[in-house]
Amino acid sequence: MSSNEDRPAHGILRPGFDRRTLLKTLGVGAVGAAGIPLLAACTGGAAPGASASASTSLTFGSGSSDDVPKAAYKAVTDAFTAKSKIKVTTNVVPHNDFQNKIATYLQGSPDDAFTWFAGYRMQYYAGKGLLAPVDDVWEKVGANYSDAMKKASTGPDGKMYFVPNYNYPWGFFYRKSVWADKGYEVPTTFDALKTLCAKMKSDGLIPIEFTDKDGWPAMGTFDYINMRLNGYQFHMDLTAHKESWDQKKVSDVFDTWKALLPYQNPGALGMTWQDGAINMGKKKSGMFLLGSFVTQQYTDKTILDDIDFFPFPEIAMEGQDAVEAPIDGLLLSKKGGNNQGARDFLAFMGTPEGQDAYAKVDPSNIATAKGADTSAFSPLTKKCAETIANAKSISQFFDRDALPAMATNVMIPALQGFIKDGSIDVKNLESQAKALYAAQ
Structure with a gap:
């Protein structure tokens, strides 16, 4: 494992500190460290403890900061908004910063939905109670995925947490x-x-x-x-x-x-x-x-x-x-679990329609949903897809x-x-x- 801003605690930006400068001055966060809300903090979603309610907006944290994947996720959010009328505010953070600061991000003021990875690295944060389960989303999109994808999306408690978008060899x-x-x-x-x-x-x-x-x-x-x-x-x-x-x-x-x-x-x-x-x-x-x-x-x-x-x-x-062949996709933060619009966004990502919107802009990766359009695959992408499909074992990285x-x-x-x-x-x-x- 990829790859795009930060604020101090309490959401007040001190004079002379821009978000990028602050990121560079702070060490790698770890679960259990002081919960400085790194990366883009934001609003959206109901108060903690509330049941998921209808929403007209959500925030989306993305570590896909390079030009192509950044544009691809914009295509996804645009398609989702056009279909649902739910506004998505995207906060893009440099890939390595997003990855290295994820623990403090999730303990601070995270976005409702965010980009992340399947497997152990998702399961770890699920086990720490920092993610919202999405079993209801999987009831809608589960038929679009293989058993291997479902296994990689399951938390240590047996609940579903992750919605795959693509993988790549x-x-x-x-x-x-x-x-x-x-x-x-x-x-x-x-x-x-x-x-x-x-x-x-x-x-x-x-x-x-x-x-x-x-x-x-x-x-x-x-x-x-x-x-x-x-x-x-x-x-x-x-x-x-x-x-x-x-x-x-x-x-x-x-x-x-x-x-x-x-x-x-x-x-x-x-x-x-x-x-x-x-x-x-x-x-x-x-x-x-x-x-x-x-x-x-x-x-x-x-x-x-x-x-x-x-x-x-x-x-x-x-x-x-x-x-x-790492699998990339979306998660809900614990806070985001209270925002029905964020759940709807993850459900959209788990459909051929959502993944096709991404793949039209970024064809370097392979959509994971059954029924996604493969007609435009280049010979290279076809070879990559066949390599994954024929593998007896797949590691995440x-x-x-x-x-x-x-x-x-x-x-x-x-x-x-x-x-x-x-x-x-x-x-x-x-x-x-x-x-x-x-x-x-």
Whole structure:
């Protein structure tokens, strides 16, 4: 796991502090920390404890701050308002700020509805009582979703909390024209991937475009190598801390990864994924391990039509059966649960009509509702959809499958240190994991 303003407590903005400045000065929030209402605070919805009532307006917090998804969600809110006559006020926050400050946001003055992720990272906040269940919404839209989508949308108490909008696979993306010119072939094994990397480097390319300024992109490489080496179930058990970090299986992941470090962009820690997409677009790099949202960066149809992808190669077990395919969608804050208009908005998002409105603007992702229009799918989108559909196991992404504090406070600095000098302390990872998971 993406990606767009803040106020101090009590909603009073002090002179000299704009919202963006304040965000930069505050540390990462955690559930249980002081409830400074970060991100866009807003009004709308009934008082806490009231039953959901009819409403003519709602507020929508969005971490989809890049131009394409931002415009896509505007298309959704416009379509919803045209149909329901309910006004939606959208508060867009930079993606990484939204993700890193979500705990304090939900404990402060959150929007009624907001963008978020399925799986453990949703379940965690549901378990803390910070979300409103939406079983009534699922009674209306449940038939539009697969059992896997329903499972990913269910909270620890068995209630429904999440309405999926789209998902997208992670894999290696590349420009077909570069590969055709150089005679490269898609690698299906890790040895073949290393051989290809060596050839690309000798051809003057950055073999693997790699960017980790924002901290989370490197998690995708860890996830894939772990699943390919140790299997999907081990990976999920590790992220849930049912397996320990200080064992050979985990050390083997990093030892295997070391073989790729010489082929990854040496400037990775100073680059965002958007920077990497620009490099690939300019044919400076051979491939880029990222989600299909990478194509949002290409407004030139010539480049867009030149993009292809392949799944992460096989290493030791389960072939390429496991796919990293995070699910994005909408949640209701606890306050938002009292606003019937917000519930209606989530129900609209769970229909083919709502998801088609989004997909017409952002075709890089794959609608999750049955009946959504697939007629305009590009060959690349069709391949992405088939990869997800054929997967035997689907992971959400480390920062969604693991405890939030483990992902943000432990894994990001650990991976960035590894990228910098190839060293990792798995005993330290286990020590921190023990403390964090025991405290939740």
